[in-house]
Amino acid sequence: MTTRWLGAPIKRNEDPRLLVGQGLFVDDVQLPGMLHAVVLRSPHAHARILRIDVRRALEHPDVLLVLTHADLPPSLREPLPKLIPHPDLKHHKTQYTLAPDKVRHVGEPVAFVVATSRYAAEDAAELIEVDYEPLPAVVDLEDAAAGRPALVHEDIGTNVAAHSVQRVGDYEAARARADLVLARRFVVDRGCASPMETRGVVAQWDPRARQLTVWDSTQAPIPIRNGLAALFGLAQKDVRVIAPDVGGGFGPKIMMFYPEEVLVPLAAMRLGRPVKWIEDRREHFVATNHERTQIHHAEIALDREGHILGVRTVFLHDAGAYIPYGLIVPIVAECTLPGPYRIPNYHAEFRAVFTNKTIVSPYRGAGRPHGVFVMERLLDLAARELGMDRAEIRRRNFIQPHEFPYDVGLIYQDNAPLVYDSGNYPAALERALEAVDYPRWPEEKARYRAQGRRVGLGFACYVEGSGIGPYEGCRVTVEPSGKVYVATGVGTQGQGHFTSLAQVVAEALGVDVRDVHVVTGDTGAFGWGTGTFASRAAVVAGSAVHLAAQAVRQKALQVAASLLEASPEDLELADGQVRVRGAPSRSVSLGEVARAANPLRGVIPSEWEGPGLEATRYFAPPRGTFSHGVHAALVEVDPETATLRFLRYVVVHDCGTILNPLILDGQIHGGVAQGIGGSFFERLVYDDSGQLLSGSFMDFHIPTAVEIPEIEVIHQETPSPLNPIGAKGAGEGGVIPVPALVAQAIEDALDDLELEILRMPLHPDALFELIQKATRRGS
Amino acid sequence: MRIEGTETLHAPRDRVWALLDDPQALASCTPGMQELRPTGPDEFEAVLSIGIAAVRGTYKGKLRITERTPPERYAVQVEGTSGAGFVRAVGVLELEDQGAQTGVRWSGEVQVGGALTLGSRMIPGIARMLAGQFFQCLDRKLQEGSP
Numbered sequence: 001m002t003t004r005w006l007g008a009p010i011k012r013n014e015d016p017r018l019l020v021g022q023g024l025f026v027d028d029v030q031l032p033g034m035l036h037a038v039v040l041r042s043p044h045a046h047a048r049i050l051r052i053d054v055r056r057a058l059e060h061p062d063v064l065l066v067l068t069h070a071d072l073p074p075s076l077r078e079p080l081p082k083l084i085p086h087p088d089l090k091h092h093k094t095q096y097t098l099a100p101d102k103v104r105h106v107g108e109p110v111a112f113v114v115a116t117s118r119y120a121a122e123d124a125a126e127l128i129e130v131d132y133e134p135l136p137a138v139v140d141l142e143d144a145a146a147g148r149p150a151l152v153h154e155d156i157g158t159n160v161a162a163h164s165v166q167r168v169g170d171y172e173a174a175r176a177r178a179d180l181v182l183a184r185r186f187v188v189d190r191g192c193a194s195p196m197e198t199r200g201v202v203a204q205w206d207p208r209a210r211q212l213t214v215w216d217s218t219q220a221p222i223p224i225r226n227g228l229a230a231l232f233g234l235a236q237k238d239v240r241v242i243a244p245d246v247g248g249g250f251g252p253k254i255m256m257f258y259p260e261e262v263l264v265p266l267a268a269m270r271l272g273r274p275v276k277w278i279e280d281r282r283e284h285f286v287a288t289n290h291e292r293t294q295i296h297h298a299e300i301a302l303d304r305e306g307h308i309l310g311v312r313t314v315f316l317h318d319a320g321a322y323i324p325y326g327l328i329v330p331i332v333a334e335c336t337l338p339g340p341y342r343i344p345n346y347h348a349e350f351r352a353v354f355t356n357k358t359i360v361s362p363y364r365g366a367g368r369p370h371g372v373f374v375m376e377r378l379l380d381l382a383a384r385e386l387g388m389d390r391a392e393i394r395r396r397n398f399i400q401p402h403e404f405p406y407d408v409g410l411i412y413q414d415n416a417p418l419v420y421d422s423g424n425y426p427a428a429l430e431r432a433l434e435a436v437d438y439p440r441w442p443e444e445k446a447r448y449r450a451q452g453r454r455v456g457l458g459f460a461c462y463v464e465g466s467g468i469g470p471y472e473g474c475r476v477t478v479e480p481s482g483k484v485y486v487a488t489g490v491g492t493q494g495q496g497h498f499t500s501l502a503q504v505v506a507e508a509l510g511v512d513v514r515d516v517h518v519v520t521g522d523t524g525a526f527g528w529g530t531g532t533f534a535s536r537a538a539v540v541a542g543s544a545v546h547l548a549a550q551a552v553r554q555k556a557l558q559v560a561a562s563l564l565e566a567s568p569e570d571l572e573l574a575d576g577q578v579r580v581r582g583a584p585s586r587s588v589s590l591g592e593v594a595r596a597a598n599p600l601r602g603v604i605p606s607e608w609e610g611p612g613l614e615a616t617r618y619f620a621p622p623r624g625t626f627s628h629g630v631h632a633a634l635v636e637v638d639p640e641t642a643t644l645r646f647l648r649y650v651v652v653h654d655c656g657t658i659l660n661p662l663i664l665d666g667q668i669h670g671g672v673a674q675g676i677g678g679s680f681f682e683r684l685v686y687d688d689s690g691q692l693l694s695g696s697f698m699d700f701h702i703p704t705a706v707e708i709p710e711i712e713v714i715h716q717e718t719p720s721p722l723n724p725i726g727a728k729g730a731g732e733g734g735v736i737p738v739p740a741l742v743a744q745a746i747e748d749a750l751d752d753l754e755l756e757i758l759r760m761p762l763h764p765d766a767l768f769e770l771i772q773k774a775t776r777r778g779s
Numbered sequence: 780m781r782i783e784g785t786e787t788l789h790a791p792r793d794r795v796w797a798l799l800d801d802p803q804a805l806a807s808c809t810p811g812m813q814e815l816r817p818t819g820p821d822e823f824e825a826v827l828s829i830g831i832a833a834v835r836g837t838y839k840g841k842l843r844i845t846e847r848t849p850p851e852r853y854a855v856q857v858e859g860t861s862g863a864g865f866v867r868a869v870g871v872l873e874l875e876d877q878g879a880q881t882g883v884r885w886s887g888e889v890q891v892g893g894a895l896t897l898g899s900r901m902i903p904g905i906a907r908m909l910a911g912q913f914f915q916c917l918d919r920k921l922q923e924g925s926p
Contacts, residue, residue, distance in 0.1 A: 041893075043860075043864045043865050043892040043893030043894075043895075044865070044892055045892075106892065106893075106896075125862065126861070126862030134867075282894060282897070687896075687899075689890055689892070691890075691891070691892050691896045691899070692896060693896055693899055693900075695896060695897060696897050698897070699897075699900075
């Protein structure tokens with residue numbers, strides 16, 4: 001009897017270890033003689049540095065090192081590396097290790113203090129005197145685009161880093177023959193991921209081995225290793241970066257570099273002692289990347305039956321003070337906007353704009369929530385205008401199942417054409433509508449209304465680009481113990497890779513999933529890869545794991561065939577054994593096969609291609625895979641307090657072949673919770689001088705179990721043809737459509753007020769104002 | 780943020796003005812003022828120790844009298860920094876002659892940065908409290924008869 005591991009809802013291999021506190025997070029790394037570092041950060045959003053005096057800090061008896069820009073080696077005085085260039089990105093300004101002569105956002109590192117304890121380092125940082133000449137802060141995005149009230153980077157003469165246009169068909173012509181043209185201004189404001197674990201770095205330099213070891217809570221250990229080797233003039237083999245257990249990534253932990261990732265190794269090398277830096281939550285709010293602010297001027301053109309003739313969006317994207325990560329977020333926004341709909345004519349145009357705020361890089365969704373919000377809102381408002389049912393207008397525009405592969409006509413974030421690989425959009429919507437009994441909703445709503453309750457039904461559709469290249473790799477090794485060791489370059493931040501990747505191997509080799517040990521995020525274990533981002537680990541690394549495991553399987557069959565004197569075709573792998581099909585007594589354990597594959601004497605046949613039961617394989621997809629889904633929810637609005645309560649939340653989710661439905665459910669639950677937080681509770685509020693006013697959990701309200709409803713997940717499986725396991729990404733679908741859904745549900749609940757919700761995140765006071773305004777208008 | 784208030788001091792306007800014009804009297808009535816050193820005409824360096832929300836700090840800063848219209852109006856500019864961040868403020872005092880007593884209208888435009896922003900919602904309340912202590916002290920001095 002062979003057990004099926006792939007697709008089974010098995011519990012996570014890593015949980016026993018994590019649940020009893022045996023995880024290894026960066027702050028758990030304790031080394032003899034370890035020193036502690038603190039970063040002195042700018043309290044100003046925009047200011048010139050006139051003078052830095054570190055003398056009193058250096059006099060502190062417990063201080064070993066104080067660094068300012070002037071103390072850095074020449075390679076670190078330059079701006080840090082440019083990630084992901086783009087022809088439209090004219091001014092690729094990147095952050096500094098330590099600010100040279102000017103600070104451009106609150107929280108920008110100005111000096112770095114290393115002492116025998118964190119306590120002493122904090123005290124010493126307060127002894128550093130910095131004279132600043134404050135400059136007008138560039139806070140408002142539209143002002144910034146017009147060069148007001150100042151320039152974030154004077155040398156380029158503008159705040160606009162990039163201007164980019166993508167066109168499909170001819171929007172102007174489509175508009176000219178439309179029966180309805182509807183235009184609105186949509187605002188999506190700042191948000192941040194708030195992982196449970198803030199960032200942290202520990203570095204150790206072994207001067208004899210000339211070996212640098214860095215523990216870093218990064219999502220991209222291999223690029224960090226390569227970058228550190230380049231900056232410090234070391235061989236890549238002499239730098240080992242370990243991203244151990246990481247307490248949530250969500251995108252912002254994939255920057256390269258955060259200044260501390262350079263400063264901590266530099267200090268460890270200068271002092272010859274291990275150095276630790278752990279970000280505190282207050283720092284995290286200003287020093288770890290944000291996302292989300294965009295202002296879209298969007299327009300949709302339709303015929304009177306509700307068929308989309310064209311869409312146009314012209315938008316501003318807030319890059320923050322620097323733009324190391326390039327144009328990924330705005331490109332993903334414009335490429336996600338078309339969603340599951342046929343849009344024959346599309347004009348997308350954006351400007352990426354510098355402001356005196358924390359740097360922006362992808363955060364779970366990474367432009368997708370923006371695109372979906374704009375598109376779904378346009379359809380909702382158009383349906384209202386045309387007197388059409390909001391489900392019907394979507395049905396009339398869906399790309400149909402027979403139309404795949406579907407070329408949207410744009411170039412995606414991986415510089416490949418945006419071509420949807422597979423999907424079934426109409427079926428997903430019908431399943432969601434059936435789950436919430438949409439046909440009977442008017443009666444249900446009336447029943448609530450009769451009880452004096454304002455309940456709205458909202459739903460939203462999305463397509464999620466995922467699983468992009470360039471590549472990932474994996475090495476699978478069966479040891480003589482029969483245990484299987486798997487090493488891959490993607491790091492893990494709680495996604496369950498120790499289990500889902502193990503399942504792929506268990507399936508191929510017929511071993512118990514608990515006998516498959518996965519190592520991720522240690523460049524010493526596997527040195528090729530790009531990182532965990534864009535919902536790609538299961539797809540790209542998962543496929544590499546599959547290929548390596550299949551290669552090991554073939555080798556096991558070959559070696560066992562000679563041991564059992566049988567033909568490989570007559571053998572099967574199950575229960576950790578290789579056995580002759582139909583004659584189970586003729587078998588050999590996988591461990592014995594591994595031993596036989598690595599003999600001490602004798603001859604290895606050339607077809608074994610080397611010793612051992614081991615294989616390394618790489619997977620490089622031609623382009624990304626496209627998951628999709630529909631969320632639907634019943635949301636109750638209290639018009640007096642302007643608070644929301646989610647009564648039901650249904651997710652129909654299609655991410656191709658499911659590796660583990662339990663883990664997938666967890667991804668979706670967490671995503672929806674983060675989406676609800678980012679739609680209604682959390683907000684990053686800046687004042688006119690560029691100070692973040694909501695920089696603590698007192699003011700930045702992460703939703704709790706009280707606010708998050710039970711989430712019903714309906715799985716739909718349309719495999720991807722682009723990879724051997726048929727998988728698509730699942731990391732971001734939980735977040736993406738939530739703002740669009742919340743807006744539609746509130747409008748439905750308060751339909752007598754004819755609200756238009758054009759801004760996200762919303763929060764009680766903003767909703768209260770909308771309700772007041774609408775009520776005044778009505779009376 | 781803008782903060783304002785009114786007070787009544789129990790002395791004629793000329794005496795109030797004379798007291799306000801005496802840096803040492805001002806310093807002794809300013810809550811948390813540890814040092815006030817003149818550095819030029821109408822310019823001082825100050826060391827101030829105050830707590831804002833959960834953040835107590837010692838602020839080093841400059842105080843400059845930017846306007847002086849005896850005996851009616853008085854404007855100051857203050858800049859202070861500490862490990863917890865910075866405070867910048869512009870304050871205006873207007874004195875109204877009410878015979879035996881003097882009406883004071885005060886207003887301030889305050890900007891804070893750094894860790895202090897976490898407590899920024901509490902700053903108006905704290906500023907009003909500190910202003911209250913300041914004027915009570917002045918009033919006491921006026922009633923004690925010291926000029």
